[in-house]
Amino acid sequence: MTDAVWTLTLLLVAVAALLMLRRRVPVAFWWLVGYPIVAVRVLATYRTTMDACGLTVPASAVRRATARLVGREAAPVPPHRSLPLPTGSGLVMRLRMATGQAPEDFLASADRLRHAWAAHAVHIRPTRPGWLELRLIGWDVLADVRRPRRRDEGGPLSLPLALRDDGRWHVRDFRTVPHELILGATQSGKSVYLRNLLCGLARRPVVLVGIDCKWGVELAPFAPRLSALADSPDRANELLDALLDEMEARFRLIGLTSVSGPDAVLTSDVWGLPESTRPVPVVVVVDEVAELFLAANRDDEKRRDAMVTKLIRIAQLGRAAGIYLEVCGQRFGSELGKGATMLRAQLTGRVCHRVNDESSANMALADISPEAALAATGIPADRPGVAIVGDASGGWSRARSPHLTLDDAAAICRATAALAPHLPRLDAFRPATSTTAPVESTGPSGMATAPPTPRPAAE
Numbered sequence: 001m002t003d004a005v006w007t008l009t010l011l012l013v014a015v016a017a018l019l020m021l022r023r024r025v026p027v028a029f030w031w032l033v034g035y036p037i038v039a040v041r042v043l044a045t046y047r048t049t050m051d052a053c054g055l056t057v058p059a060s061a062v063r064r065a066t067a068r069l070v071g072r073e074a075a076p077v078p079p080h081r082s083l084p085l086p087t088g089s090g091l092v093m094r095l096r097m098a099t100g101q102a103p104e105d106f107l108a109s110a111d112r113l114r115h116a117w118a119a120h121a122v123h124i125r126p127t128r129p130g131w132l133e134l135r136l137i138g139w140d141v142l143a144d145v146r147r148p149r150r151r152d153e154g155g156p157l158s159l160p161l162a163l164r165d166d167g168r169w170h171v172r173d174f175r176t177v178p179h180e181l182i183l184g185a186t187q188s189g190k191s192v193y194l195r196n197l198l199c200g201l202a203r204r205p206v207v208l209v210g211i212d213c214k215w216g217v218e219l220a221p222f223a224p225r226l227s228a229l230a231d232s233p234d235r236a237n238e239l240l241d242a243l244l245d246e247m248e249a250r251f252r253l254i255g256l257t258s259v260s261g262p263d264a265v266l267t268s269d270v271w272g273l274p275e276s277t278r279p280v281p282v283v284v285v286v287d288e289v290a291e292l293f294l295a296a297n298r299d300d301e302k303r304r305d306a307m308v309t310k311l312i313r314i315a316q317l318g319r320a321a322g323i324y325l326e327v328c329g330q331r332f333g334s335e336l337g338k339g340a341t342m343l344r345a346q347l348t349g350r351v352c353h354r355v356n357d358e359s360s361a362n363m364a365l366a367d368i369s370p371e372a373a374l375a376a377t378g379i380p381a382d383r384p385g386v387a388i389v390g391d392a393s394g395g396w397s398r399a400r401s402p403h404l405t406l407d408d409a410a411a412i413c414r415a416t417a418a419l420a421p422h423l424p425r426l427d428a429f430r431p432a433t434s435t436t437a438p439v440e441s442t443g444p445s446g447m448a449t450a451p452p453t454p455r456p457a458a459e
Contacts, residue, residue, distance in 0.1 A: 026139050027088055034138045035086045042084050042091070042117055042136070049116045050078035053109040057098040079132075089167030090119070090137040097130055106132055123166040135166050142386060142400040157281060157324075159200040161193065162389060162399035170389050170399045172197065174283070175271070177349040177391050178319040182328040183364045184353025189385030191218070193351060193401045194328060195409040198222050198285065202416040207282040207423055209243070210431075211236045213291040220431070221410040224417035228429035235429070236292055237303055240310040242425045243284065243323065247314065249425075250279050250321040269320035280421040281322040284314070289329040293340075308339040315346035330356070333363045348392040354379040365390060372396035 022029040050056050056076035059067070067074040080096040095106070103126045113134075114122040121137040145163045157174035164170050172180070184190030201208060202225045209228045210219035216231035223229060230236040250270060257273055266272075270279050286292060293308065295301040315325055327347055333340065344363070352364035352372075361376040368390045375398065376388045385403065390396030 026144075030089070030138045031086065035091060038117065038119065038136065038138065039084045039086075039091060042093075045116065046081065047075070047078050049113065051076050052116070053112045055079065055101070055105060055109055057100060081134075084136075087135070087167060089139070089141045090135060092136070093134045094127070095132040095134055097132060103132060106134075121165060137165070137167055141165065141167055142383070142398065145385070145400045145402045147402045147404075156204055157206070159197065161196050161200065162387065162401045164389070165398040170397070172200075172349070174281070174324045179315050179325040179347045180327070180349030180351065181332060181344060181347035181364060182326065182351045182353075183330065183332060183355060183360060184351075184387065185330055185356045185360075187384060188353035188355070188379075189387065189401060190328060190353050191406075192385055192404055193353070193387065194285070194287070194326075195404045195406065196401050197326065198225070199404065199409050199412045201283055202413050202419070205280060205419060205421060207280050207421050207426070209239070209282060209284045209426065209429075210287070211239065211284065211292065212287040214288055216431075218287045219285065221406055222413045223431035225413035225420055226431055227420050227423060228426040229431040230429060233292060233294075233300075233303060233307070237307055237310075239426075239429050240307060240314070242429065243282070243314060244310060246282070246423065246425050247318060247321045247323055250323075251317075253277070253279070254320070270322040279322055280423070281324065282423075283324050283326060285326045285328070286311075287328050289327050290331055305338050308343060312339055312343050312346065315343060331360050331363065333359075350390050350396075351387050352376045353385075353387040354381060354383075364388075365396070368392060369394050369396050 018029065018033060021032075047056075056078045059074035059077050063077070064074040077098065079098055079101070082094040084091040084093050097103075097106075103124070106124045110122045110124050114120070114136075117136065119136045120139050120141075123135045123137070125133045125135070127133050141163060142165055148160055148169065155173065155175065159172045160169035161172045162170040182190055182193060184193075198208065202222075207227045208222070208225055210216075210222065210226050211230045212219040213231065213233055213236060216223075216229060219226065219229060220231075228239055228242075230239040254267060254270065254273065257267070257277065270281075273279075293304045295304045311325070311327075314323055318324060325347065327343075332344060345367075350364050350368055350372075352361055353376075355361050355364070355376060358373075358377050361373045365373040365376055365388060372388050372390050375396070379386050379388070383400070385400045387399055387401075388396055389399045
């Protein structure tokens with residue numbers, strides 16, 4: 001009796017430990033328990049599952065003849081597969097499609113495969129003609145997203161910013177997708193995505209330029225790492241003029257370098273220049289773009305139209321000059337003025353968090369994929385940070401950024417302030433930072449007055 005009690009106790013302790021492991025460290029639970037069980041299930045039911053999902057083809061004439069010789073009926077043939085290899089969030093198999101099959105057949109059956117194998121999700125992606133990658137996800141990887149321990153060093157402007165629902169990271173590569181539009185309602189996680197972006201760039205030799213017409217409250221915590229900051233529409237207009245001057249100077253440098261001698265290397269962008277003469281990349285972050293383009297009278301409308309034109313010029317020509325745009329806001333459409341639709345077309349990268357209405361999702365994603373816009377409208381309010389990420393190629397996926405507090409992001413920018421490159425044309429817009437605590441002063445009426453807000457240095 002005692003042995004039975006001890007055995008039952010040890011069994012209960014083991015079950016409790018596994019449940020705790022599954023909740024606290026799902027990756028370890030997957031490697032120890034989840035993967036072996038799911039792999040055996042996939043191997044044991046692969047043929048019957050493919051047949052039930054309509055993903056098999058009739059047997060060849062040779063197989064049918066052989067089956068008739070032994071008095072059997074030739075079974076349908078499923079796609080050839082590789083062994084299910086484990087990943088950090090599930091398993092992956094390579095499938096070789098049979099003659100007559102198309103990737104769309106497997107994409108349409110992904111949900112049925114998920115239920116058949118009791119997986120959280122099944123993602124299918126064509127890799128090369130005739131081959132597919134089937135990626136099975138063991139649990140909800142977007143429930144608790146943490147920053148990767150090893151940062152992707154794919155390039156100086158390549159940053160892993162959000163974990164996708166297929167277990168891979170969404171990498172923001174400015175050289176591949178130079179400009180991006182980020183939309184999202186209040187408390188949707190848009191600011192967290194932007195913090196991860198700024199902190200990732202803060203560790204790189206990149207010029208960070210901020211335009212925040214809400215008096216700088218959103219980008220002010222990152223001021224120690226910013227090379228320029230505009231906190232009003234008038235200052236933003238002047239800052240865009242300085243960026244256009246910088247872009248023109250860079251194009252002149254590219255042209256002069258290409259004709260400097262018989263051995264000159266021909267190039268059409270700054271990345272083809274020698275490293276010793278290559279200008280530092282510039283990333284311009286426009287936060288809450290609607291505030292930038294609000295117009296109350298005709299003078300404001302003229303300034304708005306001028307700024308939209310300047311942003312379009314930067315978006316069209318900035319990639320070659322190493323100047324990239326990140327435009328953020330709650331809405332973005334034709335109501336922002338003339339040329340806004342043209343500007344949106346240049347922002348080929350799209351990130352859409354939870355939005356307030358369907359038209360906002362369509363503005364962000366409908367020109368890329370109607371299915372992506374529909375998926376954006378279904379993001380729940382209790383999952384801040386979840387977004388639909390896509391680009392002009394039409395591909396899209398769900399993703400979620402790791403949580404990063406404002407205090408931690410501001411600390412990273414203060415620690416990397418010495419890495420801020422110097423551009424003479426932006427000196428007049430460099431934000432003023434103070435390391436001393438503000439002291440309240442007493443006005444003539446005896447009331448305490450708030451200390452003045454640090455503003456960009458005057459020209």
